[in-house]
Amino acid sequence: MTSKKRATRRSQEWFGRLDRDGFIYRSWVKNRGIPHDQFDGRPVIGICNTYSELTPCNSHFRGLAEQVKIGVWEAGGFPLEFPVMSLGETLLRPTAMLFRNLASMDVEESIRGNPIDGVVLLMGCDKTTPSLLMGAASCDLPTIGVSGGPMLSGKFHGRDLGSGTDVWKMSEEVRAGQMSQAQFFEAESCMHRSHGHCMTMGTASTMASMVEALGMSLPHNAAIPAVDARRNLLARASGRRIVAMVEDDLVMSKILTRAAFDNAIRVNAAIGGSTNAVIHLLAIAGRIGVDLTLEHFDALAHELPCLLNLQPSGRFLMEDFYYAGGLPAVIRELESVIDKDALTVNGATLWDNAKDAANYNLDVIHAFAAPFKAQAGIAVLKGNLCPDGAVIKPSAATPALLKHTGRAVVFENSDEMHRLIDDESLDVDASCVLVLKNCGPKGYPGMAEAGNMPLPRKVLRAGVTDMVRISDARMSGTAYGTVVLHVAPEAAAGGPLALVENGDMIELDVKARRLHLDVSDAELARRRALWTAPRPPMERGWTRLYFDHVQQANLGADLDFLVGKSGAAVPKDNH
Numbered sequence: 001m002t003s004k005k006r007a008t009r010r011s012q013e014w015f016g017r018l019d020r021d022g023f024i025y026r027s028w029v030k031n032r033g034i035p036h037d038q039f040d041g042r043p044v045i046g047i048c049n050t051y052s053e054l055t056p057c058n059s060h061f062r063g064l065a066e067q068v069k070i071g072v073w074e075a076g077g078f079p080l081e082f083p084v085m086s087l088g089e090t091l092l093r094p095t096a097m098l099f100r101n102l103a104s105m106d107v108e109e110s111i112r113g114n115p116i117d118g119v120v121l122l123m124g125c126d127k128t129t130p131s132l133l134m135g136a137a138s139c140d141l142p143t144i145g146v147s148g149g150p151m152l153s154g155k156f157h158g159r160d161l162g163s164g165t166d167v168w169k170m171s172e173e174v175r176a177g178q179m180s181q182a183q184f185f186e187a188e189s190c191m192h193r194s195h196g197h198c199m200t201m202g203t204a205s206t207m208a209s210m211v212e213a214l215g216m217s218l219p220h221n222a223a224i225p226a227v228d229a230r231r232n233l234l235a236r237a238s239g240r241r242i243v244a245m246v247e248d249d250l251v252m253s254k255i256l257t258r259a260a261f262d263n264a265i266r267v268n269a270a271i272g273g274s275t276n277a278v279i280h281l282l283a284i285a286g287r288i289g290v291d292l293t294l295e296h297f298d299a300l301a302h303e304l305p306c307l308l309n310l311q312p313s314g315r316f317l318m319e320d321f322y323y324a325g326g327l328p329a330v331i332r333e334l335e336s337v338i339d340k341d342a343l344t345v346n347g348a349t350l351w352d353n354a355k356d357a358a359n360y361n362l363d364v365i366h367a368f369a370a371p372f373k374a375q376a377g378i379a380v381l382k383g384n385l386c387p388d389g390a391v392i393k394p395s396a397a398t399p400a401l402l403k404h405t406g407r408a409v410v411f412e413n414s415d416e417m418h419r420l421i422d423d424e425s426l427d428v429d430a431s432c433v434l435v436l437k438n439c440g441p442k443g444y445p446g447m448a449e450a451g452n453m454p455l456p457r458k459v460l461r462a463g464v465t466d467m468v469r470i471s472d473a474r475m476s477g478t479a480y481g482t483v484v485l486h487v488a489p490e491a492a493a494g495g496p497l498a499l500v501e502n503g504d505m506i507e508l509d510v511k512a513r514r515l516h517l518d519v520s521d522a523e524l525a526r527r528r529a530l531w532t533a534p535r536p537p538m539e540r541g542w543t544r545l546y547f548d549h550v551q552q553a554n555l556g557a558d559l560d561f562l563v564g565k566s567g568a569a570v571p572k573d574n575h
Contacts, residue, residue: 055088071239098446107135124148149226151196164478196226202477215344269377274477282556305371328357440472440490
């Protein structure tokens with residue numbers, strides 16, 4: 001029935017059997033009219049689809065999956081689509097990050113437990129990308145990523161609107177009395193006017209760029225708009241390519257090497273990418289077995305320039321980025337710093353894919369020698385307030401605040417922050433440092449995007465547009481400001497952040513990579529003796545499992561028992 005070569009495929013442990021169990025495996029799949037010759041040993045390609053109408057960024061994935069299937073058929077493979085948990089950043093509460101690791105388990109077990117030889121990952125909204133990569137990495141089969149693509153640029157009153165970024169700006173304008181509520185409502189349908197994920201360099205666009213920079217997608221995956229026909233072309237080409245990857249046994253571990261992660265870190269700096277990339281890349285590296293630490297982000301990229309003039313760090317949007325040349329044009333500008341030999345899914349190196357890329361708009365993609373912003377990579381801070389590290393995105397910060405000492409105004413949790421931030425009696429001025437606790441992995445739980453705290457209304461009225469803010473939370477990649485994030489250990493784990501009190505002086509010095517709480521060790525010891533660890537937020541279910549096993553931000557916030565990979569050994573029969 002099959003050749004010896006084809007019989008070695010995983011799927012033939014199901015479909016290549018001549019006994020009763022083989023009958024069962026094939027017969028039930030045939031109920032859709034699948035002809036018998038599809039079980040002859042050709043590669044079975046699983047299409048891992050995060051389509052959901054509750055994930056608006058991914059709501060066009062049914063059509064994208066069909067294009068992948070066409071490509072698989074054209075290349076002689078057998079495509080089988082399967083759903084996994086979809087994580088929509090915009091609707092899912094308390095935060096999509098709480099479920100990233102759960103979705104990764106869904107992906108891992110769905111791949112390992114089914115007759116799959118290679119996988120195409122359809123991902124778009126923020127956490128669907130890392131969760132799919134993490135789960136697939138734990139299996140280590142031939143795998144290719146296809147992102148859903150950014151939406152078209154928003155248009156409002158004759159100007160461009162950037163998803164997320166302009167929400168934060170307009171929200172502050174409403175709170176300051178500079179924009180009417182009616183205009184705010186009008187902008188809603190003007191901002192998001194097509195299928196696709198955020199068209200700013202938020203986490204979705206950042207992670208799509210990371211997929212391409214890691215070598216896990218075909219060139220231009222990052223920036224083709226969702227509704228551009230070339231997105232469908234890329235999906236179909238990816239369907240064709242995954243069949244060849246199975247034939248060549250080009251598994252994820254051959255691509256996701258240390259060199260690939262180093263390249264991704266450098267590309268993230270060059271595009272002004274989200275701080276969320278730090279936590280996701282750490283988690284992906286942990287799954288595939290690559291030694292990557294928080295310190296590598298600073299060592300490899302803190303002196304690199306930001307080349308991309310794109311919101312929230314700049315002015316343009318993802319549509320402009322694609323027309324200017326997309327990520328290959330950025331990678332070409334990084335010739336002097338990237339590892340040119342890193343392998344990608346198309347069998348060529350990252351440099352082979354980018355060396356002839358053209359830059360059609362130097363206002364959007366700046367030259368390495370004339371960057372948009374100098375030394376704009378993510379900075380990793382250390383100090384007695386964050387012994388295991390914290391991060392800040394200098395390209396989105398106010399330069400004058402990158403060295404600042406101020407009085408702490410402390411919020412014990414996000415509920416307290418929302419209740420007090422606009423209280424006229426709040427003792428705060430522009431020189432203060434806003435501190436938010438208990439929003440980390442355990443504390444929220446799930447490490448929500450609460451780090452870009454709104455400014456107090458009394459400060460906004462004075463014309464202030466930025467303040468230093470510190471938390472153990474994350475920040476939306478579409479957000480901006482002088483915001484210190486991912487403080488580790490978090491407050492809920494007993495980190496020094498839990499001990500900060502109103503009136504404490506805090507020193508931030510990004511150039512010196514220092515975050516210091518000016519309180520004596522003896523006083524901190526006194527406060528620690530009075531501190532009580534929080535109870536689990538729930539006594540059962542996923543939230544309890546997450547609380548008990550989640551690692552800290554500096555380790556990628558994966559679950560401790562998920563680190564490392566288990567491979568794709570064929571499980572026992574189910575009969």
